[in-house]
Amino acid sequence: MTTLIPAFDFHRVFIAPWTSDLSSHGWTVLMGFFVAAACGLVGNYLILRRMALVGDAISHSVLPGLVVAFLLARSRHAIVMFLGALVAGLLTTLLIEVIHKKSRVKQDAAIGITFSSLFAVGVILVSLFASQVDLDQECVLYGEIGYVSTDLPVSIAGVQIGPATVIRMGMVALITALLVILIYKELLVSSFDPALAFSLGINATVIHYGLMCWLSVVVVSSFESVGAVLVIAMLILPGATASLLAHRLPTVLLLSVLHAALCSVLGLHLGLWLDCTVAGAMVVMGGFLFGLAWVFSPSQGLLRRWLWMRQSPTGEGEGEAG
């Protein structure tokens, strides 16, 4: 039992990653931030549209898309992977719709059936072609964010910038941020008030499928570093935490990016201390931050509600519902 939690070494956990080991851990933190920020921004809209579990579904079903794309094209080029993920993501959305619309099965069960079947196909393919796919079952589940710094570096005009995966994820995060700014109004209106969106001439179906496509792209580029299940945490945690702290969408979006930064830094330290998978530790820290927001949120935290209930003894709780 004593070896389970290693002795706490302040220098190893807090100082070394920012000084002597910066070249490797720096990239890990940056990758974690890019993943959490890109996922968090998209995830905010999933939460608003009550589609958090569609995100869950897509993050699972991207796996067969990746494997099939790889087996067909025999290449690990980013474009091939994105295409595979796009097809898988759209297929998932379509299958859920078909099952839900054409039978009496409710949407939640349709989601569960779709993603588990597709994921099962993916896992079987991985285990049959393990030697060729260069993915193993564990990596599928929790990724290998700790190894991003060993990835092949990208160089532009002779200057080495950094590992290819990190640069690619950075681009995806940047494009996500740009998209959110550029079509801010369309996303906002179609998420909150589909009827108004329709009357303004915004095509809700296009927005819906566009969001799903972009979600697939974000998920697949995060996949290698955090795996299928932890992506869900990255999608939901930043947005959920931020929406406990603020009410206006721009503030919520900014807060979720802040949450992403915090959980990647804190997660690295936790992972180093406990010597466990860094991606998992990042999510645990994200969950911890959510817990803090849940208890201490100034407008709707548990503490606030408790104080409020004590001040008005007649209120019998539940009066504050927001």
Add this chain to the structure above:
Amino acid sequence: MKGENSMSASQKPGLWTARSSRLTPHGFLLTLAALLLAVPASHAAKIGDLSETTLAVQALRFFTFQDPSVRYALAGSILLGISCGMLGSFIVVRKMALVGDALSHAVLPGVAVGFLWNMSKDPVAIFIGATIAGLLGTVVVRLIQQTTRLKEDTALGLVLATFFAAGICLLTMIQRLPTGNKSGIDKFLFGQAAAIGPGDVKLMAIVTLVAFAIILVFYKEFLVTSFDPAFARVAGIPAQVFHYVLMLLLAGAVVIALQAVGVVLVSAMLITPAASAYLLTDRLSRMVWLSAIFGLLAGALGSFLSFLGPNLPTGPFMVLGATAVFVLAFLFGPRHGIVIRGIRRRSRASRVQRENTLKSIYHVLEGRDFKGDGVSLRELAERRRETVEEAARQSRELRRHALATLHEEGNLIFLTPDGWQLACAIVRNHRLWELYLTNAAQIAADHVHEDAEKIEHVLGDEVVREIERRLANATRDPHGRPIPSLSDMQRGGATSERSPASVGYGKRT
């Protein structure tokens, strides 16, 4: 492999023929058998490094049950299929399918803690730890929903991923330990039925029996709280208590399934068999039975397929087995299946088409005061504002249903007595309904035609009699045309001996 197919195929017929009286059983069974054959065949084709002989040898080893590990794996898979299927039906009808998903991910830290308890894969310690973690997960989901403005899906996803991450952290820490690396605890992620031991099977049997007994004793309470929570409250049934009892049972079922199916895919064993059963029946008791049987089949199939090759995970094969059952139910279900609904829709559309043709023939006859017997194709086509070819096609359709006979190379249509009767009935429905709408609902006479066009095809005998009674056996519709009476209908297609008092001589106004 042959044995497996014949076994599954011989178990299915009883089940299906009992339920599908309207469906032709032969075609259905053929498809079923074909699909069951196709699953192992396509699988066998994929395994490049295994030759056919070793596959056959492995299959033989499986079916002779000489290996104790095969017996344990099969027994375990069957037990978990039954318990997951049984309990899954309750979460599917409660629209809580994804609670099962969250629950199954949330048990992972409990598995790790249970393992740490005495550093071994002690089934009881892991069972207790995992059940507690699963319950804690569902409690946190409820709390988040009750105390924040976050919606259920967000709360579920949040709990699922955070608990899972904590579990993954613990697992990687355990694997770092000198003893942890060969513990096989990583098999909990995707499942390996071969890892099931006698202790596990005993535990699985106990959990399944307990779940079965509790459902049997409190069936009524579960039924009521699932479908009508308000009524349950009035009846004094504590819905909260039964919610948590169900969660406890579910956590138990999930935990015993972990060993073979794995954390990630357990939810499918809860949802998919139950959803397939939901497509086939409307009664909860039957659904629970069907779902348990589907779970059993999926479990047995999965453990068999994963036994065929080295290092094949069991869970995904079980899930695909369950999905195959779901796809069959989705397509060929006798009541809600896509195929049967398509057939029903098409037959309804062609019936409406036939009835409209008959009505037009009646109108043509009526237009010339029922003089002369046959109606020519040209008359029919003009009446329906269609081409002659289209009218010819419809007349052949009538002949096929013995509603009309064709003469003079198909140019002249004579109604048979049946056809005449049906034509009268449709016109009669139409005109009665028009009259009813103008008289009883006070709708203007020029607005009632469209509505009557639709309803004439669906009015039953009883409704017609009731309308007739209310209209005091009226003889003319709001436009002044006579309503064919019962005696007109029974007279048959022959028009020569029509009496003046009856339908034929009413002039249009």
